[in-house]
Amino acid sequence: MKLPDIIYILPLIFVVTGAVSLMLLSTFKSITIRRGIYFTLLFLVLAFVSNLINMNSFDEAYSVYPFADLFNKMIVIDTFSDYFTVFLLLGGILTMLIGLHYFENHKNFSVEFFSLFLFSLFGMILLVHSNELVTAYIALEIASISMYILIGFEKVKNKRIEASYKYLVLGSLAGVFFIFGASLIYASTQTTVIGEVGGFISKNINMDASLFFIGGTMILITFLFKIAAFPFQNWAIDVYDGASLPVTAYMAATFKMAIFGFMLRLVLIDFGSIRDEWYGILVYVIILTLVYGSFLAIIQRSLKRMLAASSMVHTGYMLIAFVSVSALGESAASSIIFYLVAYFLSSIGAFGLISYISSDDKLRITYDDFRGFAHIRPYMAAMLSIFMLSLAGIPSTIGFIGKFYIFTGAIESGHAILAIFAILATFVSVYYYFKLIAVMYFFPSAQMKGEIPPLKGVAPIVIAFIAVAIIWGGIGNTFVAYFPGVDFLINTAKEAYESLFINCYLVQCL
Amino acid sequence: MNVGILSIIIFLPVLVAFSLLLLPVGAKGSRNAAFFTSLVIFVLAFIIYEKFELMGFMQFKEHYNWITSYGISYSLGIDGFSLIILMLIATLIPSAYLWLWEGRTKGYWVSMLLIQAGISGTLFSQDLILFYFFWETMLLPVFIIIGMYGTGNRIFSTIKVTVYTIVGSLFMLISILYMGVAHFNEFGVWSFSLQDLVSITDLSRVEKIWLFFGFMLAFAIKIPLFPFHSWLLQTYSNSPTGGVFLLSAIMAKLGVYGIVRFIMPLFPELYKEFAPYFVWIGIFGLIYFGIAAIMQVNIKKMFAYSSASHLGFIVAGIFSLNVYGMTGAAYLIIAHAMATGGLFLLVGKIEYDLGIKSISALGGIASKAPIFTVYFAIMLLCIVGLPGTNGFVSEFLIILGIFGFEHSAGIVSALSILVAASFMFWMFQRAILQENSNKTSKIKDINKKEILGMFPLAFLIIAMGVYPDWFFHKIDPTIQHYLKDILSLRIDG
Secondary structure, eight states: OOOOHHHHTHHHHHHHHHHHHHHHHTTOTTOOHHHHHHHHHHHHHHHHHHHHHHHHTOSSOOEEOTTHHHHTTSBOEEHHHHHHHHHHHHHHHHHHHHHHHHHHHSTTOOHHHHHHHHHHHHHHHHHHHBOBHHHHHHHHHHHHHHHHHHHTOSTTOHHHHHHHHHHHHHHHHHHHHHHHHHHHHHHHHSOOBTTHHHHHHHHOTTSOOHHHHHHHHHHHHHHHHHTTOTTSOHHHHHHHHHSOHHHHHHIIIIIHHHHHHHHHHHHHHTTHHHHHHHHHHHHHHHHHHHHHHHHHHHHOOBHHHHHHHHHHHHHHHHHHHHHHTTTTOHHHHHHHHHHHHHHHHHHHHHHHHHHHHTTSSSOOOBGGGGTTHHHHOHHHHHHHHHHHHHHHTOTTSHHHHHHHHHHHHHHHTTOHHHHHHHHHHHHHHHHHHHHHHHHHHHSOGGGOOSOOOOSOSHHHHHHHHHHHHHHHHHHOOTTSTTSOOHHHHHHHHHHHHHHTTSSOOSGGGO | OOOOHHHHHHHHHHHHHHHHHHTTOOHHHHHHHHHHHHHHHHHHHHHHHHHOOSOSSOEEEEEEEEEGGGTEEEEEEEOHHHHHHHHHHHHHHHHHHHHTOSSOOHHHHHHHHHHHHHHHHHHHBOBHHHHHHHHHHTHHHHHHHHHHHOOSSHHHHHHHHHHHHHHHHHHHHHHHHHHHHHHHHHHSSOOOBHHHHTTOOOOOHHHHHHHHHHHHHHHHHHTTOTTSOTTHHHHHHHSOHHHHHHIIIIIHHHHHHHIIIIIHHHSHHHHHHHHHHHHHHHHHHHHHHHHHHHTOSBHHHHHHHHHHHHHHHHHHHHTSOSHHHHHHHHHHHHHHHHHHHHHHHHHHHHHHHHOOOBGGGOOOHHHHOHHHHHHHHHHHHHHHTOTTSHHHHHHHHHHHHHHHHOHHHHHHHHHHHHHHHHHHHHHHIIIIISOOOGGGGGOOOOOHHHHHHHHHHHHHHHHHHHOTHHHHHHHHHHHHHIIIIISOOOOOO
């Protein structure tokens, strides 16, 4: 069923309207933090629902250009982008719900924060919808600039400001690479529309593609920077550590997803010809990301820094699937999408719960702070354990299924060596994830200091819901009909992958 | 949906465990629930034993699709070899519970139940991903039970054993995935079920060798086979009694089970080719761990090595490639589980009552606790292999099997039985018989529950030693099937 074009871009409209109106409303005293959060949630839920309506109006993979006469293929609405939008919006909603307690108990937040939050989300959603390099750049910068401010928002803390500046300076530099790469691509192909670039290359096989190759590699550098892969990883730990916990959760889970979403589109559609050239570089990037990330994660005493470092390792796993795409692996592309979802759930759960626990004055951030935690708050400890197990990829959690796809995809496309490196990194990760479980369960409760908020309010319910979703994702199946389980997620991920090739400009499609 | 009996055996303990966690039940209630569950499972296992047909193939099959896009299914089944281990679990666990009756907390019982579920799941899985699922999930309650209820440097031990085991199983995972992909490349369909993976033909020899060792590493660590035993000592000595009981009596056997269930059908050629090495590794382990056992002062550590020593013997048996060796190995799995499990329970009682682990501090127990001593002696004689116990039957068969395989190996293995005899009797004399200090004066003889709990073990040790045919006929068709159909060997005798 074809809907009017305006319906397709409703999610975007809702988010940006929410952002602007919150900005205006923030001058009123009567808009408290809590009301601001409700307002944000309202717009996010509206966007979420309209996005689901979009997805459900089609029976199979789809791809449309809304307002083609106006935007001229700058924006695309396909299963792929809508699938990512679901999780981006979900990320926004969950961050808000989980952070509720945190935002209210820390005095330095104001309503503008939520406006910026919506702006950043708008940028991310636009990024996964964008079908053109300049649009993508604008979307990326909207998201990034909002992110810089969100990170430094709690004004009192020097750490926040340091993190914000670090990210600002390095992030802007990385952004410049993107725009330079885009202009080189334009120079060699006379277009910046995704699809047409690849089409041009496939029509002119004999042309000198070196400008195109350099341009593509410039964009790759921005991408590697944003996902904090080796050797562009140095900002990650300090920035993640410096940001307030909900923002860290948001960055680690949601932002990364948007960037992967765009990059997958670009690489799968356009860069078929340079993917193989990249392989030689990316193999080392992956191995070093895994090794260095594991090393950083082991040596951390602070839980937050450990999670930040280990997110690098997860980036490494996703990059494995990213290179596996090049050869044969049809399953590799959908495996990244699935892994992103798995990582998204586990990390937002872990960060969210930690932020909930440390939302009072006493910050609980090191391993030692969690000694004997299980004896005081058994349910919270159980949930935190579930998140750790999922991050470590232990069976019966969604993290295992995610790893299963990544490794299978890697082996399928002949990269068994990378799979072995990933296995070694996984084995190291068992140490630093299990350490938290050990600390929580195996020490007497007397060593727990300070007050811990009881299980009350919205946040714990949401976190418990995520924990159940993780278990369900790990074992759920076709036994319960009509309830989305693993199979459903995989099939949708596959459909999303197919939708990328509906409007194909390559020679072989024409 | 029709729920099969095997699924009930797996998921009943899980259900009980999670109900216990959510309901406000105390330690006693949890214990009763756990004990009752184990009895129900015993009954179910007995039903299976009775209905089991004397054939070599899989029975009581269950099959549901799990992750259809990758052909992963929830498929269960048992054959004669799984059956004996199932009976073992079903019999041993209620007995052990009677010995662990007092002084345990709710978390302890929940962990025990979950371990039992994991073991059953591992034992029934016919799909490799499902197998891996249970194999790995089983680690979590083990992790908890050692870490929370262990003694000594328990946290270090539990992290060490977890990391060690996960290394092995991750390599197994890669091998499983590799085979799944190979199946997909050859047939165009995803599948991870054992009977489909067996039919893969286009793997090169080098690939197969890598895969073989990927699987073998996981199982060798679990058993533990020399030289992957360095987790053993600390883990056994710092585990609580229930944990060490399950580890030594049952989980170690799962390593052997894995070799027979997966490595043998998947790589029959390599299995035959590498058999001589593994027979010798097994025999070497038998002697090496035996000598290590002689030197231990700590009684739990001594049993840890003695257990590893016999597992080496079992491994030698299953690689001996003939009916005697294989049957003997299957029989020794039972005998050893009963004897070692029983001994760890008995030693656990000493530790619990007196807080002593060192052999030299013990002594004079025989005069104060005669029934205890009788049981202790039965278990010990079984391990030593005295005629009249099932230990004798199984060791005799394995030695016969190894002789059939290679004479020199047979001679060495027959002689090395002496090692076991020497450390066991020496320990028995020092720790139990001879009069010593008054440190042991507080020991009480075992109570009625404990007598009842140990009775099935002692009874079976003797019954199986006197009348082995009673058990052989259940497993014989399966072993014939392994040798004839899977390994395509000629069977004589």
